[in-house]
Amino acid sequence: MPDLPPKAAIAVACNKGGVGKTTLATNLAIYLRALREDLPVAVLSLDDQRSVDRMFALRDPAPGEGNLKHAWAERSLDRVLQLGNYGVHFVPSPPEVALLKARAEDPATLRRILERTHFEGLFVLDTKSDLEALTENALHAADRILVPVADWASLDEAGKTFRALDRGRIAAQRARIVLTLVDRRTRVDGARGLHERLEAEIAARGWPRYATALSRSPRVETLNSGGGRPRSILHHARGTAVHAEMRALAEEVLADLAELLAPADAGARAAVWGRGAAPPRPPLARARATSILEAFRRR
Ligand SMILES: Nc1ncnc2c1ncn2[C@@H]1O[C@H](COP(=O)(O)OP(=O)(O)O)[C@@H](O)[C@H]1O
Numbered sequence: 489m490p491d492l493p494p495k496a497a498i499a500v501a502c503n504k505g506g507v508g509k510t511t512l513a514t515n516l517a518i519y520l521r522a523l524r525e526d527l528p529v530a531v532l533s534l535d536d537q538r539s540v541d542r543m544f545a546l547r548d549p550a551p552g553e554g555n556l557k558h559a560w561a562e563r564s565l566d567r568v569l570q571l572g573n574y575g576v577h578f579v580p581s582p583p584e585v586a587l588l589k590a591r592a593e594d595p596a597t598l599r600r601i602l603e604r605t606h607f608e609g610l611f612v613l614d615t616k617s618d619l620e621a622l623t624e625n626a627l628h629a630a631d632r633i634l635v636p637v638a639d640w641a642s643l644d645e646a647g648k649t650f651r652a653l654d655r656g657r658i659a660a661q662r663a664r665i666v667l668t669l670v671d672r673r674t675r676v677d678g679a680r681g682l683h684e685r686l687e688a689e690i691a692a693r694g695w696p697r698y699a700t701a702l703s704r705s706p707r708v709e710t711l712n713s714g715g716g717r718p719r720s721i722l723h724h725a726r727g728t729a730v731h732a733e734m735r736a737l738a739e740e741v742l743a744d745l746a747e748l749l750a751p752a753d754a755g756a757r758a759a760v761w762g763r764g765a766a767p768p769r770p771p772l773a774r775a776r777a778t779s780i781l782e783a784f785r786r787r
């Protein structure tokens with residue numbers, strides 16, 4: 489079996505809004521790119537809030553420029569992927585997701601799109617705060633599903649995400665809880681912090697979790713709300729706890745995906761797929777070289 493360049497996908501998903509999905513997805517992409525210069529990273533949002541575009545776009549969109557809606561129709565990101573700020577690729581967001589959602593009934597659509605795309609590297613998929621068709625597509629396409637949990641309410645919403653995985657016959661072992669917006673000063677019962685109690689509850693439910701938790705930081709809030717372009721934690725909040733945490737989390741993700749991200753034969757890659765109730769599925773396939781020729785022939 490010849491060596492294959494890496495191709496993998498991470499989704500960030502939680503039914504609850506405001507838990508920091510987009511902040512996590514966009515900044516994680518930047519840290520991963522910074523830590524592994526040899527690893528191309530592409531961010532794709534299944535939301536229409538355009539935060540990803542505002543963070544990564546190097547210029548205003550050109551008239552008629554392709555976005556995710558076109559890619560969905562073309563079943564490939566090849567035409568729409570752009571190299572953006574911080575060396576991170578991104579897919580321009582669709583003007584609104586309603587139309588796309590109507591074309592996403594088959595939950596394997598996005599997975600096939602990623603497979604057919606001639607981009608070798610890591611895709612980071614940001615999702616909307618729902619468990620509807622587009623989010624289901626992200627869950628199906630992802631090798632790892634990061635589920636941010638900020639409080640008890642989002643813990644219940646995380647439960648819904650795990651049930652969605654179950655319904656989609658996706659191994660729960662592919663999910664990772666990430667504690668976010670942790671207020672280190674919060675004390676629920678005077679003795680034990682909310683953070684520790686959430687950790688204990690997550691362990692009791694048997695959900696996989698990354699060890700790194702992300703603190704609530706006024707600085708991060710300012711980076712996102714300072715008007716115009718959201719700014720990266722790596723470049724604009726060095727020296728904060730969140731910077732150290734994002735770096736630690738990115739290292740944890742890289743270690744977790746080490747086998748998927750190393751050029752390896754397909755057999756080794758298959759071995760790292762989570763073993764769960766559901767049968768393991770093959771890792772993201774590479775687009776066949778011949779499909780470039782096919783694309784030319786179709787023109
Ligand atoms: N670590 C953090 N500290 C403080 N505020 C944060 C942090 N992460 C995200 N936020 C803020 O929380 C709000 C929701 O974040 P966002 O990433 O948009 O969540 P989601 O995508 O889940 O709706 C934003 O105003 C963002 O600036």
Ligand SMILES: [Mg+2]
Binds near residue numbers: 509510616
């Ligand atoms: Mg969001």
